[in-house]
Amino acid sequence: MSEEKKQNGWDPKIAAFLCNWCTYTGADLAGVSRLKSSPCVRIIRVMCSGRVDPTFVLKAFENGADGVFIGGCHFGDCHYSEGNYKTFRRVEFLKVFLEQFGINPKRLRLEWISASEGDKYAETTLDFEREIRELGPLKLIKE
Amino acid sequence: MITVNIDGVEVQVAEETTILKAAEKAGIWIPTMCYSEILEPYGVCRLCSVEIIRGKRSRIVTACNYPLRMNGITVRTNSPKIQSIRKIIMELMLSRWPNVEVVKNMAKELGVTEPRFESLEKDESPDACILCGACVNICRDVVKANILCFANRGIKREVVLPYEEKNNQCIVCGACAYVCPTGHIKLKSLEYERGALRDFYLGPKTAINIPTLQAIPRVPVIDENSCIKKKTDGCGICSTFCEPEAIKYDMEDEEIEVEVGQILITTGFKLIDVTQMPQYGYGRLDNVYTSLEFEHLLNSTGPTGGTILCKDGTEPRAVAIIHCIGSRDENYKKYCSRVCCMYALKFAHLVKDRTSAEVYQFYIDMRAFGKGYEEFYKRLLDEGVNMIRGKVAEIVEGPVRNGQKPYLLVRCEDTLIGKFREIPVDMAILCPAFEPSEDAEKIRKILSISQSPDKFFLERHPKLDPVATMTDGIFIAGAAQGPKDIPDSVAQASAAAARILSLISVGEVAIEPIKANIIEEYCSGCRICNNLCPYTAITFNEEKKVSEINEMLCKGCGTCVSACPASAIKGKGFTDTQILAELEGLLSV
Numbered sequence: 001m002s003e004e005k006k007q008n009g010w011d012p013k014i015a016a017f018l019c020n021w022c023t024y025t026g027a028d029l030a031g032v033s034r035l036k037s038s039p040c041v042r043i044i045r046v047m048c049s050g051r052v053d054p055t056f057v058l059k060a061f062e063n064g065a066d067g068v069f070i071g072g073c074h075f076g077d078c079h080y081s082e083g084n085y086k087t088f089r090r091v092e093f094l095k096v097f098l099e100q101f102g103i104n105p106k107r108l109r110l111e112w113i114s115a116s117e118g119d120k121y122a123e124t125t126l127d128f129e130r131e132i133r134e135l136g137p138l139k140l141i142k143e
Numbered sequence: 144m145i146t147v148n149i150d151g152v153e154v155q156v157a158e159e160t161t162i163l164k165a166a167e168k169a170g171i172w173i174p175t176m177c178y179s180e181i182l183e184p185y186g187v188c189r190l191c192s193v194e195i196i197r198g199k200r201s202r203i204v205t206a207c208n209y210p211l212r213m214n215g216i217t218v219r220t221n222s223p224k225i226q227s228i229r230k231i232i233m234e235l236m237l238s239r240w241p242n243v244e245v246v247k248n249m250a251k252e253l254g255v256t257e258p259r260f261e262s263l264e265k266d267e268s269p270d271a272c273i274l275c276g277a278c279v280n281i282c283r284d285v286v287k288a289n290i291l292c293f294a295n296r297g298i299k300r301e302v303v304l305p306y307e308e309k310n311n312q313c314i315v316c317g318a319c320a321y322v323c324p325t326g327h328i329k330l331k332s333l334e335y336e337r338g339a340l341r342d343f344y345l346g347p348k349t350a351i352n353i354p355t356l357q358a359i360p361r362v363p364v365i366d367e368n369s370c371i372k373k374k375t376d377g378c379g380i381c382s383t384f385c386e387p388e389a390i391k392y393d394m395e396d397e398e399i400e401v402e403v404g405q406i407l408i409t410t411g412f413k414l415i416d417v418t419q420m421p422q423y424g425y426g427r428l429d430n431v432y433t434s435l436e437f438e439h440l441l442n443s444t445g446p447t448g449g450t451i452l453c454k455d456g457t458e459p460r461a462v463a464i465i466h467c468i469g470s471r472d473e474n475y476k477k478y479c480s481r482v483c484c485m486y487a488l489k490f491a492h493l494v495k496d497r498t499s500a501e502v503y504q505f506y507i508d509m510r511a512f513g514k515g516y517e518e519f520y521k522r523l524l525d526e527g528v529n530m531i532r533g534k535v536a537e538i539v540e541g542p543v544r545n546g547q548k549p550y551l552l553v554r555c556e557d558t559l560i561g562k563f564r565e566i567p568v569d570m571a572i573l574c575p576a577f578e579p580s581e582d583a584e585k586i587r588k589i590l591s592i593s594q595s596p597d598k599f600f601l602e603r604h605p606k607l608d609p610v611a612t613m614t615d616g617i618f619i620a621g622a623a624q625g626p627k628d629i630p631d632s633v634a635q636a637s638a639a640a641a642r643i644l645s646l647i648s649v650g651e652v653a654i655e656p657i658k659a660n661i662i663e664e665y666c667s668g669c670r671i672c673n674n675l676c677p678y679t680a681i682t683f684n685e686e687k688k689v690s691e692i693n694e695m696l697c698k699g700c701g702t703c704v705s706a707c708p709a710s711a712i713k714g715k716g717f718t719d720t721q722i723l724a725e726l727e728g729l730l731s732v
Binding site for chain 2: 013015021022025032042044046047048050051052053054055056059060063064065076077078079080081082083086090114115116117
């Protein structure tokens with residue numbers, strides 16, 4: 001990607017890890033309901049948001065993602081009882097970690113979106129895209 | 144068995160039988176006043192006095208409580224001596240309570256017309272207390288509330304409440320009023336609470352009843368809140384009548400554990416609580432009903448036998464049927480409850496059919512969506528139902544001029560003519576919104592399945608899989624999934640049953656291959672994963688000093704996979720390599 005395109009016609013890349021039972025289905029519902037959601041989101045389905053290894057997030061940033069979005073079930077609604085609690089804990093840690101790496105923790109977002117909240121999925125992704133656009137492209141100093 | 148001779152008739156009775164019972168067996172009538180089948184004999188009226196002769200000695204006893212214990216007793220129930228005793232008793236009673244129906248009738252029966260005495264405590268009211276004691280006895284022996292009692296002696300004797308005050312210990316069972324032969328004890332009708340029993344029912348019920356006529360199984364239940372047995376451990380009369388001894392007072396709700404392979408959720412709906420919308424006057428104004436209540440009123444087994452009547456017993460002159468109470472309403476339920484338009488039309492048709500009342504339908508939009516529904520709507524228009532397009536603002540009591548019958552005033556904007564209108568009616572029927580039944584949320588939590596924003600259960604796919612849920616083996620049907628009418632519910636339930644049967648007939652279920660497994664060589668035995676698993680599928684092998692996963696318990700969420708610091712756990716189908724490759728591919732463009 002040329003520097004010029006990054007400045008003008010730049011589109012953010014957002015990697016999204018969505019849980020199979022809630023947010024992934026919610027995203028599906030957003031599509032079925034013909035709602036406009038962010039086109040920058042690149043979805044990876046995982047069985048549970050608890051499967052999201054912090055390494056995935058770091059790897060995503062390394063591979064050129066400008067933002068990482070993690071979607072899980074609401075508390076108490078997790079298909080696997082409590083996977084989302086673990087995600088919550090990990091993401092909070094990871095944000096501290098990201099800051100130390102020089103990555104704005106705002107580039108990582110965790111949201112609870114249930115299978116019936118297609119509209120919430122559409123709104124949240126659009127909002128996240130707007131936020132990433134404001135932050136601009138992620139510049140990592142690579143050795 | 145002992146033999147007794149009553150007025151020349153020989154009868155054989157069991158020992159301890161009273162003379163009254165023996166006489167009954169012999170077909171001989173003995174007059175009684177205070178005697179009641181359900182009470183212990185009290186012998187206070189003395190009217191059942193009889194003469195018993197043993198050898199050469201004769202005695203006067205009361206037949207109701209004299210037990211027969213030996214052979215050779217001769218009873219005379221109608222000797223001149225007895226006749227004169229009865230007459231004197233009757234004359235005394237008649238002189239004191241000349242207008243009481245039971246006393247008058249008995250006096251006539253015994254040939255007493257004019258008493259020779261003048262009573263000092265003469266009570267001329269037709270419902271005077273004749274001091275039979277039935278109320279006191281039933282309160283003490285049967286109900287066991289022990290509230291009523293006698294006070295004073297002689298001619299000053301009377302039935303009173305303790306200290307002659309209103310008593311809170313009275314459980315208002317009504318037993319005393321039931322046994323009172325003269326109607327001296329009256330039950331003051333307390334304003335009955337509509338709230339508690341609103342759904343299916345408009346009138347008083349007994350403590351043991353069949354909840355609805357369509358109840359399955361069709362057996363009576365005991366209402367714990369009004370059953371005397373439950374309150375005071377008295378009564379229990381129903382069990383003495385029940386021959387198969389089916390009545391059990393100590394029965395309690397019990398939890399039964401059943402192992403099943405599939406679950407069909409059909410928790411249905413309830414109507415929204417209309418009292419939260421005070422503008423419609425429900426619960427406050429007479430003759431404002433919900434649709435279910437009106438349905439009960441229409442029912443031939445309902446409180447009026449299916450006749451449409453106002454609360455004062457007159458036929459309504461005009462009836463308003465008001466759609467969308469709480470449905471399609473931003474303040475309550477945004478969705479359309481779907482069935483109301485059609486049942487409202489049915490109501491209009493039945494009101495037209497059974498009364499000569501004018502019918503007004505207040506609607507936002509008529510939604511006659513099903514097969515034959517539009518035709519029915521057209522037919523109703525021909526029948527002369529007044530259709531007013533507009534949401535009702537409020538229902539108030541109409542201004543009544545003297546002598547006029549009170550009525551309701553329905554206020555609304557008629558959006559078709561663009562004018563504010565006030566329609567006087569005698570009865571208003573509200574069509575409240577559907578909402579999921581109370582327990583739906585509880586079941587949702589137990590099974591951890593999703594609900595739509597409207598709180599009904601969420602189907603796997605709105606078009607392609609409307610009976611299944613996200614969880615395999617759990618299906619939904621009927622109004623639990625969303626408001627729907629009977630044909631739709633039947634169709635969906637049949638579909639769900641077919642889906643369930645198809646799995647049963649196959650006999651085996653294919654399960655997800657997504658499981659986690661531990662590569663022993665990599666596992667350091669740190670045990671981080673052990674506590675993460677919500678299904679306790681991971682255990683620590685003390686011998687090998689590694690963690691192990693029970694594949695039967697593992698559901699494949701992958702929480703442990705991402706937590707393993709040594710990357711010793713692999714999640715089939717979602718391995719690190721797979722996800723990272725996916726990530727790389729997605730972000731490369």
